[in-house]
Amino acid sequence: MDPSKVSIFKTYEKPRGEGGASSFATFMIIGPVCFFLGMLFSSFPYDYPLLWTTEATPAAFYDQLEIHLRFLHASPPIIARILHIAISVGFVGFFIKLFKPSEANLLFDGASLVLYLIATVVYITNIVKGLRIVTMGVYGVPEGNTEIAIGREDSLRVLAASNTILALVLVGVLVLQAGQWYAERKDLDESIKYEKEQEEKAATKSPKTGTHVTRSASKKKQ
Numbered sequence: 209m210d211p212s213k214v215s216i217f218k219t220y221e222k223p224r225g226e227g228g229a230s231s232f233a234t235f236m237i238i239g240p241v242c243f244f245l246g247m248l249f250s251s252f253p254y255d256y257p258l259l260w261t262t263e264a265t266p267a268a269f270y271d272q273l274e275i276h277l278r279f280l281h282a283s284p285p286i287i288a289r290i291l292h293i294a295i296s297v298g299f300v301g302f303f304i305k306l307f308k309p310s311e312a313n314l315l316f317d318g319a320s321l322v323l324y325l326i327a328t329v330v331y332i333t334n335i336v337k338g339l340r341i342v343t344m345g346v347y348g349v350p351e352g353n354t355e356i357a358i359g360r361e362d363s364l365r366v367l368a369a370s371n372t373i374l375a376l377v378l379v380g381v382l383v384l385q386a387g388q389w390y391a392e393r394k395d396l397d398e399s400i401k402y403e404k405e406q407e408e409k410a411a412t413k414s415p416k417t418g419t420h421v422t423r424s425a426s427k428k429k430q
Contacts, residue, residue, distance in 0.1 A: 236301030255368035281339040316388035334370035
């Protein structure tokens with residue numbers, strides 16, 4: 209049974225190198241992801257005392273962190289535009305790879321796109337909102353119709369945890385893209401090996417058929 213007929217989505221057979229892990233669209237995905245991971249790594253010294261140590265965090269650190277986050281949020285608009293352009297480049301790369309997708313595109317790129325969407329949602333709902341709260345300095349306000357209010361320290365910890373979640377999700381995108389490259393490389397090696405075996409079988413059969421023809425021809429002459 210043809211797997212493409214069983215799948216919900218229609219798949220296509222693509223030429224080697226087109227839409228695969230070595231295509232230009234893949235670099236359009238990996239580039240922004242690595243760029244975002246670099247930004248998150250630069251925030252790790254601020255996140256480490258909040259999440260990854262058992263020692264009590266001094267109150268002066270929260271003041272310094274607030275100053276840093278306010279400065280980051282008050283950066284020129286061109287900074288945010290560059291960030292949003294980088295996010296858009298990643299989406300364009302996914303859409304290019306998922307246009308007339310193969311089975312590998314559906315499996316690896318589809319899962320990568322889901323993770324990329326999760327990262328975008330976390331960025332919009334947690335990080336952007338958290339930066340606005342820090343800039344306004346308004347903590348402990350209940351959200352919506354609930355009575356749940358988050359204080360200053362917890363709000364900063366939520367921001368740090370959001371950075372960690374973003375990093376894990378983006379690393380997952382890189383792992384899936386690397387898995388696609390490995391799967392395609394393995395499939396290519398197997399296909400080359402199979403073609404060589406077929407050529408060797410054809411080469412071993414051809415001398416036998418040639419000798420058989422010459423013998424029959426010599427008998428007819430006699």
